[in-house]
Amino acid sequence: MNNHDHRSAQVKTPSIYPTKTKAQITIIFFIVIGFYLYSMVKTQQEMVGGFNNAISNMWNVMLKFFPPNLEVIGAVWPPMATTIQMAIIATTIATILTIPLALLSAQNITTSKPLYYTTRTILNILRTIPDLVLAVIFVGLFGIGVLPGILALIVFSLGILAKLISETIEAVDMNPLEAMRASGANSIQMIAYGLVPQVLPQFTSFVLYVLELNIRASVVLGLVGAGGIGLILDQQLGFYNYPNAMTIILVIFVVVLTIEYISNKIREALI
Amino acid sequence: MNTQTLPPKPKVSIWKKIKRALIVLIIIAIYVWTFVGIEIEWDRALERISRNFGVVIPKLLSPDWSQLGKVSASMLETIFIAFAGTFMAAILALPLGFLAAQNMSGSKFIAGIGKWILSAIRAFPNLILAILFVVAVGVNAFAGVLAIAIGSIGMLGKLYSEVVESIDMKIVEAMEATGANKIQILFYGYLPQIIPEFLSYAIYRFEIDIRASSILGLVGAGGIGTMILFAANNREWNEMGLILLAIIIVVTVIDFFSARIRRKIV
Numbered sequence: 001m002n003n004h005d006h007r008s009a010q011v012k013t014p015s016i017y018p019t020k021t022k023a024q025i026t027i028i029f030f031i032v033i034g035f036y037l038y039s040m041v042k043t044q045q046e047m048v049g050g051f052n053n054a055i056s057n058m059w060n061v062m063l064k065f066f067p068p069n070l071e072v073i074g075a076v077w078p079p080m081a082t083t084i085q086m087a088i089i090a091t092t093i094a095t096i097l098t099i100p101l102a103l104l105s106a107q108n109i110t111t112s113k114p115l116y117y118t119t120r121t122i123l124n125i126l127r128t129i130p131d132l133v134l135a136v137i138f139v140g141l142f143g144i145g146v147l148p149g150i151l152a153l154i155v156f157s158l159g160i161l162a163k164l165i166s167e168t169i170e171a172v173d174m175n176p177l178e179a180m181r182a183s184g185a186n187s188i189q190m191i192a193y194g195l196v197p198q199v200l201p202q203f204t205s206f207v208l209y210v211l212e213l214n215i216r217a218s219v220v221l222g223l224v225g226a227g228g229i230g231l232i233l234d235q236q237l238g239f240y241n242y243p244n245a246m247t248i249i250l251v252i253f254v255v256v257l258t259i260e261y262i263s264n265k266i267r268e269a270l271i
Numbered sequence: 272m273n274t275q276t277l278p279p280k281p282k283v284s285i286w287k288k289i290k291r292a293l294i295v296l297i298i299i300a301i302y303v304w305t306f307v308g309i310e311i312e313w314d315r316a317l318e319r320i321s322r323n324f325g326v327v328i329p330k331l332l333s334p335d336w337s338q339l340g341k342v343s344a345s346m347l348e349t350i351f352i353a354f355a356g357t358f359m360a361a362i363l364a365l366p367l368g369f370l371a372a373q374n375m376s377g378s379k380f381i382a383g384i385g386k387w388i389l390s391a392i393r394a395f396p397n398l399i400l401a402i403l404f405v406v407a408v409g410v411n412a413f414a415g416v417l418a419i420a421i422g423s424i425g426m427l428g429k430l431y432s433e434v435v436e437s438i439d440m441k442i443v444e445a446m447e448a449t450g451a452n453k454i455q456i457l458f459y460g461y462l463p464q465i466i467p468e469f470l471s472y473a474i475y476r477f478e479i480d481i482r483a484s485s486i487l488g489l490v491g492a493g494g495i496g497t498m499i500l501f502a503a504n505n506r507e508w509n510e511m512g513l514i515l516l517a518i519i520i521v522v523t524v525i526d527f528f529s530a531r532i533r534r535k536i537v
Contacts, residue, residue, distance in 0.1 A: 036358045039351035043412035043493065058407040065403075085305040092302075128522035129515065132398070132486040132496075136503045137511070141327055143319040147311050220398040224489060224503070237402060249399055256394045 068246035076229070076251045083228035084255070086146055086221070087214035090153030094161055095207050101158065102165035109169060126159035131217045135226040149226030153218060157210045164209075168202040169195075201270045208263045215259055219252050327508050334516050335509035342498065342510075346517045349494035352412050352487065353480040356419025361473040364424045368431025375435055385432065393425035397483045401492040412493025419480050419487070426479075430472045431465075438464050471533045478522075478529050485518050 103109050105119040134155050138148030177194040185193070222230025229248060236245040369375045371385030401418035408414050443460045451459070488496020495514060502511040 032358070036355060039355035039358075040416070042348065042351045043355055043416050045412075058404075061407045062403075064406075081308055082310075085309045088301065088305045089309065124523070125519055128482070128519045128526075130482045130486045130518070132489060133499060133515065133518065136489075136499055137327075137331070137515075140503055140506065140508070140511075141320055141323050142316045145312055145316060146309060147313075147316045150311075216396050220396050223398065233399075233402075237406070242406070245402075249395075249403075252396070252399065253391075253394050256396075257390070260390070260394065 064242045065246040067243065068250055069241075069243035070247055072244050072247050073251065076232070076248050079222070079229040079232050080251055080255060082146065083218045083222075083230075084215060084259075086150050086228055087153065087211060087218045090150045090218075091157060091207065091211045091214050093150075094154045094157040094210065097154070098158055098161040098165060101162040102169060105162060105166040106169040108172070108174070123159050123162050126155060127163065129156075131156040132220065132224060135221050136224050139225045144225040144227075146227035149218060149221040149228060152221065152226060153214050156217065157214055160213070161206060161210050164206045165199075165203060168199055168206070172198050205267045205270050208267055212260055212263050216256060219256070330508035331512040331515065333509060334513035335507070336513065338510050338513055342495070342513050342517050345488075345495045345498050346485075346521055348412055349484050349496075350481065350521070352415040352492075352494050353419060353477060353484040355416045356484065357423055357473060357477040357480045359416070359420035360423030360427050360476065361469075363420065364427035364431055367424060367428035369435060371428060371432035372435035374438065374440070382432075386429070389425050389428040389432070391425075392421065393429070395422065395425075397422040398486065398490055401487045401490050405491045410491040415484055415487040415492035415494055418492055419484055422483065423476050423480060427472060427476055431469060434465050434468045434472075467536045471537050474529050474533055474536075478526055481522055481525050485522075 101119060101123065104115060105123060107116060110116045110119070131152055135149060135152035138151045142148045142151070172195060176198075177190050180190050180194050218228050218230075220230045222228040222232070223234050225231070229252060233245060233248045233252075236242075236248065367385060367389060371382055371389055373379060373382040376382045376385065397418055400422050401415060404414040404417045404421075408417065438461065442464070443456055446456050446460045484494050484496075486496045486499070488494045488498065489500050491497070495518065498514055499511065502508070502514060
């Protein structure tokens with residue numbers, strides 16, 4: 001009798017997930033899969049020869065890129081340098097412009113609600129526009145060259161940087177500042193010894209992060225005529241000169257990895 | 272006499288001073304290199320802007336509503352590309368994520384290889400991948416899907432591996448001690464710990480991919496970028512205004528819902 005009870009209790013052990021949740025998850029799962037399959041069908045509509053043909057073709061085409069023509073590395077370096085320079089200038093200017101913006105969009109500094117929400121909204125809208133779209137518009141305004149690229153990078157990184165830094169400022173511990181005021185510090189001393197030391201490591205780390213993003217972004221800006229290495233990549237692809245294009249891609253790859261490595265090391269040391 | 276003196280400043284060792292001086296020197300050198308190296312053609316740019324500003328900006332701000340049908344169709348295609356790409360990446364990143372997690376792959380060496388592969392993938396900008404896939408599978412949206420998928424694996428794999436590395440092994444041990452078998456441990460020990468965060472990261476990546484896929488068309492990989500390219504080449508700034516508006520609205524709406532879903536999951 002006792003044994004039987006024990007067994008029936010074991011059979012009826014309820015699942016840890018309630019039935020309703022299970023049903024919900026199943027439905028969501030099928031919706032996601034369904035939408036995925038539909039997307040796959042939709043995106044392959046215009047494909048000539050269908051999926052299988054494309055995949056078998058891919059290997060043949062990829063082989064055209066190899067071996068990369070390493071003789072052109074000398075010619076690839078100057079535009080690569082321009083690309084890095086564009087990113088450095090853009091990051092510097094964005095960093096300077098971001099300070100007032102970050103203060104304006106930090107709730108504990110900007111006590112005026114309308115001002116705070118206006119800055120926030122503008123920054124949010126800025127962040128939704130992809131960098132390359134900005135570059136297209138600036139190229140339309142300024143013509144082909146380095147300047148539209150730099151401007152696009154500035155606007156793009158401003159949105160990200162101001163958001164990250166304003167969040168850091170909002171997380172600042174106000175107690176040391178109050179203690180300083182209580183012991184008779186003036187506002188400049190409060191900012192210099194109370195606020196800046198708390199924000200600076202994060203600030204530097206975010207600036208380096210944005211520099212990384214900008215270098216990645218500036219690599220492709222040339223594709224729309226906004227200067228840098230993307231321009232010659234576009235040309236070489238236009239001439240169907242795939243080994244040269246591969247060299248450019250490899251140079252980009254190495255530079256991005258190197259800068260990411262250095263910036264990671266610095267950031268680890270900072271925080 | 273009770274003169275007030277400030278507390279002494281903390282002593283800085285000589286090595287630290289040398290290090291600081293070196294850092295300052297390096298930064299100055301970088302800036303000198305930058306500003307000497309770059310060539311900005313100010314005259315031409317200023318002449319252009321004075322001519323274009325009054326034409327382009329007002330047109331951008333008054334969108335051409337007659338193109339609404341075309342723009343929404345290609346915005347929809349952009350969403351399809353991003354969704355299919357993110358979905359593929361979310362699945363394909365699983366093995367790489369586990370490989371790069373030290374507590375799963377067992378050895379530091381194998382995890383190192385996994386991490387290296389993931390950061391190598393991350394080093395390729397999305398658009399470069401798109402160029403490669405356009406050459407490979409032709410000028411169509413599927414090239415965009417592949418570019419998004421491969422591009423997202425790098426970041427998702429890295430985030431997955433961090434989640435797996437932070438698994439609480441005590442739960443697994445407790446289950447082992449109470450006699451659970453391997454499959455039970457997988458379903459009730461590992462999965463409940465990792466699935467919410469995996470999903471949350473995949474949804475976050477979808478947000479990024481929506482932005483990324485809206486520019487893929489600039490290299491021929493489908494989506495609304497194709498329209499951006501045509502509008503810019505034909506200087507149809509009214510149409511560009513509508514495209515911009517479409518991107519801003521769609522990205523904002525998707526960001527909003529994705530943030531809500533993620534808050535609910537984790």
